Structures are given as structure tokens and as C-alpha cells.
Amino acid sequence: MTPADDFFHYEIEYSQIPRSEAPGPRGDRVTTIRCHGRLVARHRDQIEAIFQRTAFHGHIYFDLNDVSYMDSAGLGMLVRVKFSALKDEGVSVKFVNIGPRILQMLRITNLLEWFQS
Secondary structure (H helix, E strand, O other): OOHHHOOEEEEEEEEEOOHHHOOOOOOOEEEEEEEEEEEOHHHHHHHHHHHHHOOOOEEEEEEEEEEEEEOHHHHHHHHHHHHHHHHOOOEEEEEEOOOHHHHHHHHHOOOHHHHHO
16 A cells, blocks of 8 residues: 555535424534545544534435445444434534445444445
8 A cells, every 4th residue: 555545534514404394493504524534543533533523413415435444443443433422412423425345344243224324
């Protein structure tokens, strides 16, 4: 692996869904976090920065389409995000556009259905 292959970055996009599609305490705000690269222990500080710089409310979508690899630390981070959302009625977290490698990992760990709910 070359240094160019070992990276992680993300982009945040804010939007709204029609109120008719968003009844309840979560409202109509959507925060989409598009992840790119490798979700691994080495990038823990960058991954944690997502949570320090982003106010989570409403609907949170983690777009994992461009995640090329994820280790157990990356998986643990996603599990913590989902558990945190379960504790807060005002937040909904979904993982969307899951690429084939990550999809396989979630199937093996029996987490796929939970991550997509």
C-alpha cells in the first residue's frame, strides 16, 4: 500500500426532507457525512473530528460508498454512532450507499440489517 492509498477524509452536506416525510421528533433536517478512504485505527483522530465539529440532530446519513477498507476500530466507531443515536429520540442514524467490501463485513458480523435501519 502506498501513502496515497492510506487516507481518510469526509464531507458534510446539510439538506432537508419534506415535512410530510419526516413526522415526529426528528424533524426535517438531514446531515449527510460522505466518508472517503479507509476507516481504520490510524485515522481515529480524523474520524473523531466528525463528532467534535458536527452538531448531530434530525436525520444523519453516513454515506460509505467510497470507503475502501474498514478495520475493527472503524467498525467500532460506526457501532458507537448508532448506539448514541438510539439513546437520543431526536436523532436517527442510517448508513447508506454501502460499498461491497464494507457490505461483506457487515454481513459477516450480522450487523447489516441493524446498520440499514
